[in-house]
Amino acid sequence: MDRKLAAILAADVVGYTSLMEQDEQGTFERLRAGRKELFEPEIARHHGRIFKLMGDGLLAEFASVVDAVECAVALQRGLADRNASSPDDEHINVRIGVNLGEVIVEGDDFYGEGVNIAARLEQMAEPGGVYVSGKVAKEVEKKLSFRFEPMGEHRLKNMDEPVPVFRIKLVGGSKIRPHRRRGTSYGLRAAAASAALITAAGGAWLYFDLFATPASTGVPxxxxxxxxxxxxxxxxxxxxxxxxxxxxxxxxxxxxxxxxxxxxxxxxxxxxxxxxxxxxxxxxxxxxxxxxxxxxxxxxxxxxxxxxxxxxxxxxxxxxxxxxxxxxxxxxxxxxxxxxxxSETGQIKRSWYGEAWSKNAASLEEYDYYLRGHDKLLQYTPETTQEASRITAEGMAKFPDSALLKFNMGFINYVRGVNGWSQDPQEDLRKVVELARQGMANHNLSPLERKLGHWLLAYSNLVERNFNNAMREAEAATALAPNDAFMRAVLADAAIAAGDTEQAVAWTNFGMRNDPANREFYSYLQGWALTTAERYQESVEVMKELADSFATIPLTKAINAVHLGDLDEARKNVTAALELDPSWTAEKWRTVTFVDDKVLNRQANDLIKAGLPEK
Known part of the structure; x- marks a missing residue:
């Protein structure tokens, strides 16, 4: 793993979604012009390189911290000049954060605390502002004409020590103050340090994501x-x-x-x-x-x-x-x-489901179909999953290019496939891969679509048994929505398959702590992680209070019992599983369980020993 010291600049557009909702074509043209005429030339002129695009923001690296700070101010001045010559409702505002720190180098990409601090400084900045860390201010204060206004020490998320923060002021103390309109949504963006980098063929940028086409409308x-x-x-x-x-x-x-x-x-x-x-x-x-x-x-x-x-x-x-x-x-x-x-099961999403169901079917839009289908999917029964499929298919017929609905149908097929809730589970799982690829082929994904896309790609890679890739996609999804307790907990499946038991336990603990309504399900996932890691007694402790609400719970308990020498208990659990779902066999276990082949075969043999039919 290579490391280096670099100056990192993080920037994002303020109120991007609202701008696009108000004037999609005009905003797109203004942003594209800003990309070609200001951002790319200024970053290049200051010897910088854009290394990551995500949502409505970017990350760039500079070998010189002086260049990084000068570039940040040049970008804000350039935007202020452009805004001064345009009507108020056509202004584009950006926030910028700059940090100097050690980064982890992986190919053309950077990760680590040096990147994360820059992104969190950007989140703190006001529209039109530039915030820098104490390291940056100390390094450049005698080399540049800008003044640095101390903003105190801030304990940034996931940082052990507080970070001194400074705001850049121009000579004479005048801070850049762009026009700001009432009613614009100034969405803060988390640093998606493991989000996928979108490039065109031959390495050229397909689109500067900062200036992409609009996100899906309708989000609360x-x-x-x-x-x-x-x-x-x-x-x-x-x-x-x-x-x-x-x-x-x-x-x-x-x-x-x-x-x-x-x-x-x-x-x-x-x-x-x-x-x-x-x-x-x-x-x-x-x-x-x-x-x-x-x-x-x-x-x-x-x-x-x-x-x-x-x-x-x-x-x-x-x-x-x-x-x-x-x-x-x-x-x-x-x-x-x-x-x-x-989170996916949080109060706002629940309320929004109700809003979607209250609408007349003839007036449903793309996002409404997604909400209706997703609401049914989360009820997690064969009947509601089938209803989710019907609703989503109806939406796809009306919106055939919708990545949002393709991703939702992918999740539906995954749930049906791994539970055997259809006539052809293997075909369901094949469609998961197909729908994930189709959805991600759309280069104008909204933040929500990108989150769902990486989440579904994690499942797609599980199906294809590319477990390390599944883990990378799971990390990309959780980076885009780090507070989604439901998503983080269920993506423990990817960590389990990749052999990262500690990450699986951490993610399920996060789910139990912040989404207690689903604590039982997350406890099962944690127990499953421990069983797969051959930590059978720990798994028994985690799962001892769990009711047998679906067949894989007693099947996992049966594997634990076999290894703890209690064959009678193992057989009792297999009997309970077959009473819940008689379709389970060792062959089905091998088909829909995504772990290393050695582990999979061991578990299948354990279940046969406990009385599960082989076929």
């Missing part, structure tokens, strides 16, 4: 208001604001949501709030509000999600956490709130 939008400080000490406002900001950052990492930036939602702080009026002002579907009470080593946060159209409360919950580290308290509670709201 949300504004997080500043949480009220209910503590006895009014000086603890910083803590309640920090909780709100963390929730904004966490939700913004979900490709399934459009999240209003702090600058807009915090304008209502301390004022009487009419949720319907906020929804109208900010053009959002939901508002999250709440309160924070901190006393000594204990914090209580109450949060409630409100539909801005009806004023109805969609969800409310109280979260309690104890500990001596205020940052750890804040992280633990906000992680739970984000998990409850933003």
């Amino acid at each position: 939008s949300i504004a997080v208001l500043a949480f009220d400080n209910m503590s006895d000490d009014p000086n603890l406002d910083y803590f309640s604001d920090g909780v709100s900001e963390d929730i904004i950052a966490g939700l913004a990492r979900s490709p399934d949501l459009s999240v209003i930036a702090r600058n807009s939602s915090f304008t209502y702080k301390g004022k009487p709030t009419d949720v319907r009026k906020i929804g109208e002002d900010l053009n959002v579907s939901y508002v999250l509000e709440g309160s924070v009470r901190k006393e000594a080593d204990r914090v209580r946060i109450v949060a409630q999600l409100i539909n801005t159209k009806t004023g109805a409360h969609v969800w409310a919950e109280r979260f309690d956490q104890s500990g001596n580290n205020p940052m750890a308290l804040q992280d633990a509670v906000t992680e739970k709130i984000v998990g409850a709201l933003a």
